[in-house]
Amino acid sequence: MSKLEHKRYFTIGMAGHIDHGKTSLTKALTNVDTDRLKEEKERQISIELGFAPLYEDEEIQISVIDVPGHERFIRQMIAGVAGIDLVVLVVAADEGVMPQTREHLDILGFLGIKNGVVAITKIDRVDEEFIDLVKDDIFEELQGTVFEHSPFVLVDSLSKKGIDDLKQLIIDTLKEQEMRDAKGAFRLPIDQVFTVKGQGTVVRGTVYEGTVEEGQPLVILPKGIEVRARQLQVHHKPAKKAFAGQRAAINLSNVSKEDLERGDVVVSSEHFNVTRTIDVAIRVVEDLDYMVKQRMPIKCHIGTAEVMGRIVFFDRNELKEENDEILCQLRLDEEIVTKRGDRFIIRRPSPQETVGGGWVIDPRGEKYRYGVQTIEELEKKKVGTPHERIVAALTEGKSLGLADLIKRTALDDETLSSELSNEDFLLYNGKEYTLKSLVLLIEDEIYDRLGDYHREHSMKQGINKAEILQSLQKHYPKTLLDYVIEQGVSNGTFGRKEQFVFQKDFAPHVPQSWAKRTENMLQVIKKDGLKVRYLQDYLKEAGIPDSLTGDLRRFLEEQGLIVPLDDQYYWYGDLFNHAVETLQSKTGPEFEVGDAKDVLDLSRKYMIPFLERLDAKGYTKRIENKRVWQK
Numbered sequence: 001m002s003k004l005e006h007k008r009y010f011t012i013g014m015a016g017h018i019d020h021g022k023t024s025l026t027k028a029l030t031n032v033d034t035d036r037l038k039e040e041k042e043r044q045i046s047i048e049l050g051f052a053p054l055y056e057d058e059e060i061q062i063s064v065i066d067v068p069g070h071e072r073f074i075r076q077m078i079a080g081v082a083g084i085d086l087v088v089l090v091v092a093a094d095e096g097v098m099p100q101t102r103e104h105l106d107i108l109g110f111l112g113i114k115n116g117v118v119a120i121t122k123i124d125r126v127d128e129e130f131i132d133l134v135k136d137d138i139f140e141e142l143q144g145t146v147f148e149h150s151p152f153v154l155v156d157s158l159s160k161k162g163i164d165d166l167k168q169l170i171i172d173t174l175k176e177q178e179m180r181d182a183k184g185a186f187r188l189p190i191d192q193v194f195t196v197k198g199q200g201t202v203v204r205g206t207v208y209e210g211t212v213e214e215g216q217p218l219v220i221l222p223k224g225i226e227v228r229a230r231q232l233q234v235h236h237k238p239a240k241k242a243f244a245g246q247r248a249a250i251n252l253s254n255v256s257k258e259d260l261e262r263g264d265v266v267v268s269s270e271h272f273n274v275t276r277t278i279d280v281a282i283r284v285v286e287d288l289d290y291m292v293k294q295r296m297p298i299k300c301h302i303g304t305a306e307v308m309g310r311i312v313f314f315d316r317n318e319l320k321e322e323n324d325e326i327l328c329q330l331r332l333d334e335e336i337v338t339k340r341g342d343r344f345i346i347r348r349p350s351p352q353e354t355v356g357g358g359w360v361i362d363p364r365g366e367k368y369r370y371g372v373q374t375i376e377e378l379e380k381k382k383v384g385t386p387h388e389r390i391v392a393a394l395t396e397g398k399s400l401g402l403a404d405l406i407k408r409t410a411l412d413d414e415t416l417s418s419e420l421s422n423e424d425f426l427l428y429n430g431k432e433y434t435l436k437s438l439v440l441l442i443e444d445e446i447y448d449r450l451g452d453y454h455r456e457h458s459m460k461q462g463i464n465k466a467e468i469l470q471s472l473q474k475h476y477p478k479t480l481l482d483y484v485i486e487q488g489v490s491n492g493t494f495g496r497k498e499q500f501v502f503q504k505d506f507a508p509h510v511p512q513s514w515a516k517r518t519e520n521m522l523q524v525i526k527k528d529g530l531k532v533r534y535l536q537d538y539l540k541e542a543g544i545p546d547s548l549t550g551d552l553r554r555f556l557e558e559q560g561l562i563v564p565l566d567d568q569y570y571w572y573g574d575l576f577n578h579a580v581e582t583l584q585s586k587t588g589p590e591f592e593v594g595d596a597k598d599v600l601d602l603s604r605k606y607m608i609p610f611l612e613r614l615d616a617k618g619y620t621k622r623i624e625n626k627r628v629w630q631k
Helices: 022-030 040-043 071-081 100-108 128-142 163-175 372-383 385-397 401-408 411-420 435-455 466-472 476-490 510-526 535-541 544-557 574-583 593-600 604-617
Strands: 008-016 048-055 058-067 086-092 118-121 153-154 187-188 190-197 200-206 210-214 217-221 225-234 238-241 241-243 247-253 265-267 274-282 297-302 304-315 326-338 342-350 353-364 425-428 432-435 494-497 500-503 561-564 570-572 618-624 626-631
Touching: 008 022, 008 100, 008 163, 022 048, 022 058, 022 086, 022 118, 022 163, 048 163, 058 238, 086 100, 086 163, 100 128, 100 353, 118 128, 118 163, 118 500, 128 304, 153 163, 153 342, 187 353, 187 432, 210 225, 210 274, 217 247, 225 241, 225 265, 225 353, 247 265, 247 476, 265 510, 274 372, 297 466, 326 372, 342 593, 372 385, 385 401, 385 432, 401 411, 411 425, 411 432, 425 435, 425 476, 425 500, 435 466, 435 476, 466 476, 466 500, 476 494, 510 570, 544 561, 570 574, 574 593, 593 604, 604 618
Parallel strands: 008 058, 008 086, 086 118, 118 153
Antiparallel strands: 048 058, 187 265, 190 200, 200 247, 210 241, 217 225, 217 265, 225 238, 225 247, 274 326, 274 353, 297 304, 297 342, 304 326, 342 353, 425 432, 494 500, 561 570, 618 626
16 A cells, blocks of 8 residues: 555635634635635635645645635535535634624534634734633533534734644644545545636545546546546645545546536446435524425535425424424435435525534435334434445345445445345345345245145146246346245255246145046046047046146146147057057168058058157158158
């Protein structure tokens, strides 16, 4: 493994109220001015996300996002924070906690940000006594939030007071933190798309998970556009690879700037779900101004995407105050790319306010009935261990490949592979997984079905395998059914003769109620020798009902008890074989019809059908007026 792959990569964010000094603090920490747009310079606010490298050594690399603070730019703020590992909450000493600070705190909590540092800026503008008051005010506001136990650092971006202390605190904190998953499939939600003259289309974003390397084929979801990573940059420097946690720019082939937009996602595999219906667990903010109602229009911010949709409850029709997690569903107007565990924010489009946020339980939501049963099912999905999630996925999907299992369970390759070694799971065909319990269940179902068939059609060998597959394919995949049947044959549960499958211990037989009459009929046919009457006459005399004659005739033929000369005349099986032996022993290598008549003393009524049957069975071959023995 290279040094690059040993290194850990993190992105931190600056969050806080407008004009509290986030951009100035970023510049003081990094010597980079992240206000890059003309309108940002003119208005002295951050509209787009600004990025800068903070620190790098052999062990760690840290980047900074300067998140916009103005209410109108909340979308960009969410897009930035969604990909970060630590947040520096910026509060100006001369103003303290402001409304936007509180909203940012809510959003950070909903997005699952766990690490934070509080930077009290502009300390040179106020005296020490006032700073103490501001600290008390901030401490009180942070109770019950993700910043409740976060350290405070006093800084001034102009005089550089406290800047080194803040930078060292960030470095020390992240060195103790686990980095994002670099082992899974690559995913980068796009937050910027632009063109570079002579190079083409470039996308930029934070690598959520996995790694990407120069030349790698990629896919843009949800659009499904296949592209290739022509070149990579990390903080304006060429790179061969980009890792989870890094800010990366990717020069893409085969796509134009007009085809892409913020919210699209660059991935390396099909493991990610493209969906419009997601089962979720949400919390709402404490001080909602308006009631949240059933099927209310909402704006969902997930990754870098912003999508309209509706919220669907299954245990209520409205809410305003709720401290507990609520299990519900988001039905979106456009497709998004997500997986289990992804965080999101819900905002009311008009009047605009942050309603709440949460995480994705199942990206493959379906339509459910309103009621407690649905809530119980969602609860099971929510708390499931990796093992339980795999069981749930295979219970629903019956048979899944690794890619589908990753999509449905949101587990990484390593965790999934480890869990799949459990004896509850079975790999078959070398590529598909199923539950051992399901294999046994299907085997029992086929066994019972065969038993019913044997009782109803005791004279038939079994069920055509194609018929079994067709009848059960509505419930189980064909590959799995085929596997279960073949395994059943191998382990002695089933028998197979040509295309027919049967219970191993089953032997075709005449139904008990007709066995005696059938035996008597056979004795009469035997007694009549080679000069028999029509088979239908024997069946009628024996009292065999018309509904049974077809199956009985077929059974007696298959068992060799009777042999057809044609569709009317049948000889007793042993007599037919004896006639063949007699004729062969009393003729040479070839013979004519007259020779056969002399040997067997039969009229043409029987002789011609008999000889044609010998041809059909391969005993003889007709050449002009003669027949030549073949065996």
